Amino acid sequence: MAEEKRQEILLLKLGEVVLKGLNRNVFEDKLVANVGRHVRPFGRFQVYTKQSTIYVEPRSPECDLDGAYRACLQVFGAVAVARALPCEKTVEAISQTARTYLAGAFARAGSFKVESRRADKQFPMTSIQLSQAVGGDLAEAFPNVRVDVHHPDLTVYVEIRERAAYVHMPPAEGAGGLPVGCGGRAVSLLSGGIDSPVSSWMMARRGVWLEMVHFASPPYTSQQALDKVLELAKLLVPWCGQLVVHVIPFTQIQEEIRRSCPEEYFTLIMRRFMMRLADAVARKAGAGALVTGESLGQVASQTMLSLAVTGEVTALPVLRPLIGMDKAEIVRLSRRIGTYETSILPYEDCCTVFTPRHPNTRPVPEAVRAAESALDVQALTDAALAGRRRYRIKSDGSIS
Ligand code: ATP
Numbered sequence: 595m596a597e598e599k600r601q602e603i604l605l606l607k608l609g610e611v612v613l614k615g616l617n618r619n620v621f622e623d624k625l626v627a628n629v630g631r632h633v634r635p636f637g638r639f640q641v642y643t644k645q646s647t648i649y650v651e652p653r654s655p656e657c658d659l660d661g662a663y664r665a666c667l668q669v670f671g672a673v674a675v676a677r678a679l680p681c682e683k684t685v686e687a688i689s690q691t692a693r694t695y696l697a698g699a700f701a702r703a704g705s706f707k708v709e710s711r712r713a714d715k716q717f718p719m720t721s722i723q724l725s726q727a728v729g730g731d732l733a734e735a736f737p738n739v740r741v742d743v744h745h746p747d748l749t750v751y752v753e754i755r756e757r758a759a760y761v762h763m764p765p766a767e768g769a770g771g772l773p774v775g776c777g778g779r780a781v782s783l784l785s786g787g788i789d790s791p792v793s794s795w796m797m798a799r800r801g802v803w804l805e806m807v808h809f810a811s812p813p814y815t816s817q818q819a820l821d822k823v824l825e826l827a828k829l830l831v832p833w834c835g836q837l838v839v840h841v842i843p844f845t846q847i848q849e850e851i852r853r854s855c856p857e858e859y860f861t862l863i864m865r866r867f868m869m870r871l872a873d874a875v876a877r878k879a880g881a882g883a884l885v886t887g888e889s890l891g892q893v894a895s896q897t898m899l900s901l902a903v904t905g906e907v908t909a910l911p912v913l914r915p916l917i918g919m920d921k922a923e924i925v926r927l928s929r930r931i932g933t934y935e936t937s938i939l940p941y942e943d944c945c946t947v948f949t950p951r952h953p954n955t956r957p958v959p960e961a962v963r964a965a966e967s968a969l970d971v972q973a974l975t976d977a978a979l980a981g982r983r984r985y986r987i988k989s990d991g992s993i994s
């Protein structure tokens with residue numbers, strides 16, 4: 595029992611502002627379920643919610659709390675993640691625990707305060723009395739760190755609960771956003787580039803449950819290029835939860851476009867096919883939107899007129915979270931989420947084969963439709979969909 599009490603726990607803070615606009619219970623239940631899935635590979639944990647906080651408590655001494663902590667930093671819907679250490683419910687034990695557990699934080703701080711919370715109303719002191727007593731002890735123990743109740747560098751949180759008292763470490767910034775599953779389903783077009791992993795991440799962060807679609811054009815694109823895309827999806831799984839990647843053969847469509855359409859429209863017509871195929875996958879999956887990594891003006895196919903011509907073949911909303919971002923910002927984000935190093939591996943994408951020398955940046959929809967009418971659109975999309983392969987990437991990274 596005493597052994598069990600000494601194990602650190604994790605606390606996740608919910609995004610308060612966001613709670614107002616959503617059904618709080620739905621939000622909390624989703625988040626608890628998602629946290630449970632994220633920490634499962636690291637041992638047996640109990641996950642529950644109380645007063646806008648999610649508690650993650652190890653249920654056996656073998657639990658890997660460092661791993662669980664890192665996993666919790668990737669759970670959308672939590673704005674902060676902290677570790678906390680339980681101790682006996684006495685001022686002496688709490689002060690002693692804070693002294694050793696927070697020694698590193700005190701070494702970095704110029705000022706501090708203690709904030710106490712009493713869930714156990716039987717505890718003989720008020721929160722204010724407890725804060726003062728512990729604060730006094732800590733001021734004595736760390737004479738170089740002054741007390742500042744208004745703008746402290748370090749806030750020491752003490753919590754009195756039924757079974758124990760808890761001293762909190764300073765929290766780390768959480769992933770923010772909304773719990774995956776709160777925002778509906780979408781199909782994300784995932785290439786091997788820098789942008790689409792970031793756009794996928796951004797929509798997952800808004801609570802969207804994603805399925806991925808990737809277009810491959812062997813032999814123009816290699817097995818390595820496909821492996822790279824699966825690797826990118828794998829890197830997104832700790833954020834998004836398990837992912838299905840639909841790989842759709844795109845060679846025949848590209849060859850037909852090259853054979854029958856004017857070169858200036860190659861890319862645009864190809865992108866219209868991508869949208870149609872993603873639309874078909876979305877309808878099968880019950881998804882309500884498509885997601886792309888397009889950013890206004892980044893390339894010829896991402897001018898406003900090009901985006902209109904591309905988007906007109908689907909009735910689903912096309913979410914383009916990067917639309918107003920600079921490349922440098924996208925790169926920064928891709929480094930932060932951990933996809934950048936894989937994205938820059940130099941394998942070709944189907945978009946980079948058969949690229950026109952002079953792409954049309956001001957396409958007229960009627961002209962594109964006319965150019966496209968040389969193709970049997972239905973037969974080509976049906977054939978591509980029939981060749982679709984499905985990869986499921988599980989939470990532990992295994993692919994089936
Ligand atoms: P990225 O860095 O994501 O590859 P990009 O700037 O290279 O983007 P494009 O190649 O024009 O832009 O592609 C724009 C978007 O179209 C991508 O962000 C992605 O959503 C989608 N896309 C492009 N190629 C593919 C592909 N092979 N499979 C699936 N989606 C793709």
Ligand code: MG
Pocket residue numbers: 785786787943945
């Ligand atoms: Mg690309």
